[in-house]
Amino acid sequence: MTTTEAPAVAVRGLRKSYGDFEAVQGIDFEVRPGEVFGFLGPNGAGKTTTISMLCTLTRPSGGSASVAGHDVVKERDEVRRNIGLVFQDPTLDGYLTAEQNLRFHAELYGVPREAVAERIRQVMEMVALWDRRDAKVNTFSGGMKRRLEIARGLLHSPRVLFLDEPTVGLDPQTRSAIWGYINRLRHSEDITIFMTTHYMDEAEYCDRIAIIDHGQIVVIDSPEALKASVGEDRVQIHTADDERAITALKERFGLDAALREGVVTFAVPAGEAFVPRLFAELGLPISSVSVSRPSLDDVFMNYTGSTIRDAEGESGSSAWMRAMARR
Numbered sequence: 001m002t003t004t005e006a007p008a009v010a011v012r013g014l015r016k017s018y019g020d021f022e023a024v025q026g027i028d029f030e031v032r033p034g035e036v037f038g039f040l041g042p043n044g045a046g047k048t049t050t051i052s053m054l055c056t057l058t059r060p061s062g063g064s065a066s067v068a069g070h071d072v073v074k075e076r077d078e079v080r081r082n083i084g085l086v087f088q089d090p091t092l093d094g095y096l097t098a099e100q101n102l103r104f105h106a107e108l109y110g111v112p113r114e115a116v117a118e119r120i121r122q123v124m125e126m127v128a129l130w131d132r133r134d135a136k137v138n139t140f141s142g143g144m145k146r147r148l149e150i151a152r153g154l155l156h157s158p159r160v161l162f163l164d165e166p167t168v169g170l171d172p173q174t175r176s177a178i179w180g181y182i183n184r185l186r187h188s189e190d191i192t193i194f195m196t197t198h199y200m201d202e203a204e205y206c207d208r209i210a211i212i213d214h215g216q217i218v219v220i221d222s223p224e225a226l227k228a229s230v231g232e233d234r235v236q237i238h239t240a241d242d243e244r245a246i247t248a249l250k251e252r253f254g255l256d257a258a259l260r261e262g263v264v265t266f267a268v269p270a271g272e273a274f275v276p277r278l279f280a281e282l283g284l285p286i287s288s289v290s291v292s293r294p295s296l297d298d299v300f301m302n303y304t305g306s307t308i309r310d311a312e313g314e315s316g317s318s319a320w321m322r323a324m325a326r327r
Contacts, residue, residue: 006069008033008160008192009054013063016049023049025215026063031160031194036186038206039196040296042308046215047196048088051164054194055085068159081109084153088165090145094138098129098148101137102155109156123151126188127181143174147181154189163195167202179205198308200296209296211303218303223296230294230302233271236263237278238288248282260307267298 009031016024024046031037039047052058054067056076065072068082092101099120106116124130127147137145146166153161166182167175183205186193195206203209203223210220219226239245245264249255257266268274271291279286292298300308 005033007031008035009037009065009067009194011050011054011063011065014050014053014060014065015062016046016053016058017061022061023215024053027212027215027217029210029217029220031192032207033192034186034190035207036182036193036195036205038203038209039194039212040198040200040203040209040300040308041196041212042198045212047198047212048164049215050212051085051162051194051196054079055083055162056080081156082159084156084158084161086146086149086153086161086163086166088168090149092137092145092149092152095136097134097136098124098140099133101148102152105152105155111156119155119157123154124148126154126185127151141174142170143178146170146174146178150178150181150185154185154191157189158191160192160194163193165196165198167197167199175199175202200300200308203296211300213304219299226299227294227296230267230298232267232269232294234265234267234292234294234298235271235274235278236260236265236290236292237286238263239284239286241284244284245282245286248284252281252283253278260301265301267302 007030011027011029013026013028014024015022015026027050039050041047049058053060054065054072056072056079059073067079070078070082072079093104096104102120102124103116106120111119121130124133127150129144129147129151132140132144137148140148150163150166163182167178170178179202182193185191197203206223208220208222209226211218221229237245242259242264246257246259249257249266255266255268257264259265275289275291278289297307
C-alpha cells in the first residue's frame with residue numbers, strides 16, 4: 001500500500017455491548033487494499049461480532065469504522081455495495097440450482113443484466129463448479145457449497161470480501177482446496193480479503209493477523225513476525241506427577257510451566273540442547289518429551305496466557321449467551 005492509498009478497512013475504538021457484556025472492547029486496526037487480513041481467536045472472542053458491524057448487520061455501540069471508504073453507520077448502502085460476505089453458517093437455497101442461487105444474488109445486488117451470464121460463468125469457473133451449474137445445491141458436498149458461497153460473494157465484484165470462518169466443519173483436505181481457490185482469486189479479482197478463523201494453519205495464509213481475545217486485539221503482525229517475536233522453543237513433557245513437575249521446573253530451572261491440554265508445557269531457548277539437562281536434573285521420571293519451534297499456537301499462548309483450545313472452553317461465549325438471555 002502506498003502512503004496515499006486509503007485503507008480498505010479502518011477501525012477506531014469500535015465497541016459492541018449486549019447489556020452488561022462488552023463483546024468488542026474498543027478495538028483499533030486497519031486493513032490494506034489487496035491484503036489478506038485475518039482475525040485469529042477462539043469462539044466467543046468477538047470475531048463474528050466485529051465482522052457483523054463492518055458489514056452493517058449490527059450497529060456499533062461506540063467508535064467508528066469505514067469499509068471501502070464508507071462509514072458503516074452513516075453509509076450502510078454504500079458499504080453493502082462494496083462488500084461480499086460468506087457467512088459462517090450456510091445461506092444457500094438448497095432447492096435451487098447453483099446458477100439460480102447466483103442469479104438471485106445478481107438481482108439483489110443490481111448486477112447489469114447484460115453482464116450477469118458472463119460473470120456467473122467467470123466466478124463458477126474460478127471455483128471449479130461450472131460443470132455443476134444446473135445441479136441443485138442440496139446435492140452438493142460441504143466443500144462444494146462453500147465454494148459456491150465464495151463465488152456468490154464475488155459475483156458483484158466487491159472491493160472487500162469478508163469470510164467468517166470460511167472452512168469451519170470441513171475436513172483438512174477440503175479446507176486446503178478452499179484456500180487454493182481463495183489464493184487464486186485474490187490475484188485475479190484485485191480484492192481485499194478479511195477473514196476470521198480459529199484454525200492456526202488457516203491463519204498462516206494471511207498477510208497479517210490480529211489476535212483477538214475477550215473482545216480485545218492483543219497483537220497485529222505477519223504470521224512470521226509474530227512467531228519470531230516468541231523466540232523460544234516449546235517443550236512438552238509427560239510425567240506421573242504433573243503438579244510436582246511444574247513445581248520442580250520452577251525451583252530447579254526458574255521456568256514457568258503450566259498444564260496445557262493435559263501436557264506440562266514451558267518455553268526455553270534452544271529446547272533440544274536443554275532436554276539432556278532436563279532428564280538429569282528434574283528429579284522425577286519423564287515418560288515422553290517433545291520440542292517444537294515457535295508456532296502460532298505458541299504466539300497465542302504467549303500473548304494471551306492460554307492456548308486457543310483452552311480459550312474455547314473459557315467463559316467468553318457463555319457470558320455472551322447469558323447477556324443475550326437477559327435482553
